[in-house]
Amino acid sequence: MLFNTIEIVRDNWLLLLIGQYPNGPLGGIAATLILSVLGIVLAFPLAVLVALARLSRWRMLRLPATALVYIVRGVPLLMIIFWVYFLFPLLIGANVPGFATMLCTLVLYEGTFLSEVVRAGIEALPGGQMDAARALGHSYPRAMRFVILPQALYNMLPSMLSQWVSTIKDTTLGYVINVPELTFAANQINNRLLTKPFEVFLILALTYYVVCFSLTQLATFLERGITTRRAGPPMPAQALVVAQ
């Protein structure tokens, strides 16, 4: 069985890596990574905007943003994929490729979740930071840009990496609308071999695991670095004596 698995990888590694490219669309793990990276990169500005709208004192911004967050959080990703897949072409009157459909869905979905991370990051900062910036004469947008967001986003780096991991796992759902990503490639192999589903999906699971586990480790590593940096210098000896 182990031999079978290795053999399957050996015969199909190119398909798993890049799909049918250059004879067809780019697929496999390359498509998965590109989709997830583009998704999270484009979701990020959306997340910041939604978070700022959620924290705004203007109802006109706050209410729609809050509604968006509640709706998207309360609906399975698959539903959103179907909506975008079936409704989007109707709305714009043209066919939308699966990759673009999946990308739009991911940006909306991950952006909304990420916006809650951004909002938490902003709210976690001590209120004195905003006070200090305003007391120095910074406008609210400038205080956000120069004082609040740089700190909040830096503190959020580990959470953003975790969100990227979720995004990678969410790309698998692109399978249902025929986006040629890694799961799609694995299924192609499975359909060809017919009798080796366990081996094929073992390969698939391991591949996802290796990618996601490395990123999670990186997030943990970053988190530790940030905690150390924030703690500042070690306690002076004198303070220790007093503490005892």
Add this chain to the structure above:
Amino acid sequence: MIQFKNVSKWYGDYRALTDINAGVNKGEVVVVCGPSGSGKSTLIRTVNRLEEIRSGEVLFDGQSVHAKMRSAELNRLRSRIGFVFQSFNLFPHLSALDNVVLSPWRVNRVGRAEARDRAMALLERVGLAERARSYPAQLSGGQQQRVAIARALAMEPPAMLFDEPTSALDPEMVGEVLAVMRGLANDGMTMMCVTHEMSFARDVADRVWFMDAGRVLETGTPDAFFGAPQHPRAQRFLSDLRSR
């Protein structure tokens, strides 16, 4: 320079400030003292409108702080009022130098190089030129507060407000901050200081205001206030301090 006219403030049903009538003249050093919860910090925060008021008027340099005005105008007004916080509120993602540079550069549109030169001169003045590259977490509390004073001075304010600048410091660091404040007072800076440092009040203040339960109960020269307090509440406050 700073005038309070019939200033009152409520937090819900709780009356935080009651009919405050007092003023700080140009070049004068006023120390506001009184028991905790007496409204000292609230009062000083109304001067740059970090706290709103219910009724009355606060004048800064002839301008009504709580009048209806455009936010740009309020920002300009705030940039002319130096404010030093109890908890320093330095921007932890910026070096000491950049903390001082940020606001002249971004708010007052001073050239970056010029802002940097002036910031170095200010750090020199508070005795921290050699720590310019350090981040706040790498500085002691006393050093952080001195950087915060330099940061406020960088906007070249005609008056400085201090909200319990030494209350969050270890005892051995109080002196270095008070020394900087003494230097400012000697240079003729208009200052309003909320503080529990009675030696500072006695040596440096031109006038002392005593507050309790949201009212200014007594104002006078340090000699008069410490020598022969008029109000019974002030007498009790001072005798409590002495018996400590």
